[in-house]
Amino acid sequence: MNALLRILSLPAVFLSRVPGLRPVVRACSTSVGQKFLMAITGLSLVGFLVVHLAGNLQLFAGEEVFNAYAEKLHSLGPLLKIAEVGLFATFAAHIGLAISTASMNKLARKSAYAMKETKQGLFVLPAGGASSWMMVTGLLILAFLVIHIIDMKLKKGFGVDYSAAFPAGQEGVDEDDANAFQAVKAVLSHPVHAAIYFVCLIALGIHLSHGVRSALQTLGVNHRNWNFLLRLSGLLLAWGIAGGFISLILWAMGTKS
Ligand code: HEM
Numbered sequence: 001m002n003a004l005l006r007i008l009s010l011p012a013v014f015l016s017r018v019p020g021l022r023p024v025v026r027a028c029s030t031s032v033g034q035k036f037l038m039a040i041t042g043l044s045l046v047g048f049l050v051v052h053l054a055g056n057l058q059l060f061a062g063e064e065v066f067n068a069y070a071e072k073l074h075s076l077g078p079l080l081k082i083a084e085v086g087l088f089a090t091f092a093a094h095i096g097l098a099i100s101t102a103s104m105n106k107l108a109r110k111s112a113y114a115m116k117e118t119k120q121g122l123f124v125l126p127a128g129g130a131s132s133w134m135m136v137t138g139l140l141i142l143a144f145l146v147i148h149i150i151d152m153k154l155k156k157g158f159g160v161d162y163s164a165a166f167p168a169g170q171e172g173v174d175e176d177d178a179n180a181f182q183a184v185k186a187v188l189s190h191p192v193h194a195a196i197y198f199v200c201l202i203a204l205g206i207h208l209s210h211g212v213r214s215a216l217q218t219l220g221v222n223h224r225n226w227n228f229l230l231r232l233s234g235l236l237l238a239w240g241i242a243g244g245f246i247s248l249i250l251w252a253m254g255t256k257s
Contacts, residue, residue, distance in 0.1 A: 031108075034101050039215035041094040046212060046237070048087060053244045056184070060251065063181040070180035091145070098138055102131065137207035144200035151187045160190050188252030197249055205242030209235050 027033045055073070058066045073080060151157035155165065155175045165183035187193050212234035216222070221230065 031101060031104050034097050034104070035218050038094060038097045038101060039218040041090050041097065042211050042215045043219075044090050045094060046208065046241070048090075049241050053241055056248055057244060059181065059184060059248055063179075066181040066184075067179060074176050095138070095142065098135070102135060105131065134207060134210060137203040140200050140203035141207060144197070144203075147193075147196060151193065152184065155183055157187050157190070157193060160186050160193065162186050184248075185252050185255070188249050189255075194249050194253060198246060201242045201245050201249075204245075205239050208238030208241060212237055 028037055055069055058069050076083075147157070151160065153175065155162050155178060162178070162183055164186060165178040165180075167179075188197065213231055216230060216234065223230075
């Protein structure tokens with residue numbers, strides 16, 4: 001764990017050597033700074049998910065519309081590559097910060113428990129609650145991402161028949177130029193992949209239900225009169241995103257030919 005934390009802190013070490021950035025890096029290294037960065041990266045990823053879902057919902061509009069959308073996306077060329085690097089850097093930062101804040105909390109809790117245990121005995125709860133759920137669901141989402149990139153970007157999903165996406169005579173075609181509609185349908189209508197996606201999307205719903213609310217709280221979006229509405233909006237956004245993606249699995253299973 002220590003070695004991993006040391007590797008993850010390398011970008012901060014380099015940035016702190018840049019003139020003028022040292023105080024900023026220092027502020028971001030505190031537990032408050034890290035929570036703040038986690039909130040920002042988390043909400044940026046929610047933004048990506050909303051855009052990603054909106055793009056993929058075009059599957060309902062049919063093959064022509066969805067393939068035109070995929071083609072437009074790929075025609076962005078270097079711009080798309082830059083966006084992809086930014087996206088993966090945001091994912092990596094969010095995961096790195098999650099590990100770092102979790103280990104900081106664990107250390108802080110250890111000393112707090114040592115005190116509490118002598119004073120309160122049975123009333124000390126074991127480590128758990130929302131933060132453990134965030135870790136478990138976060139790890140599921142990470143596993144999902146690896147499978148998803150292999151499935152959708154590399155088009156090498158285990159056991160998936162991509163033949164409709166690469167019709168006869170087009171075997172040598174670049175993955176990005178394959179028939180995107182048929183590729184997505186092939187993945188989502190494969191029972192094992194559909195089951196994995198379903199479980200991971202439920203994990204995503206749970207993760208976002210707590211994450212969105214917690215991020216807003218960290219950023220100071222918090223008011224006694226508005227808390228119920230904020231909580232409800234967070235829940236609706238979380239399950240709207242997860243449910244939207246799940247609807248695509250149901251669609252693919254239903255239209256399997
Ligand atoms: C049923 C659900 C989903 C479908 C149908 C879907 C579809 C796709 C497709 C077709 C691509 C390839 C785009 C391309 O060719 O460049 C893709 C890429 C990607 N998806 Fe999804 N997606 C789903 C859910 C998710 C979720 C829940 C996440 C995040 C937690 C996610 C994250 C990504 C990422 C990071 C990429 C790579 C983006 C890039 O490099 O351009 N997707 N997805």
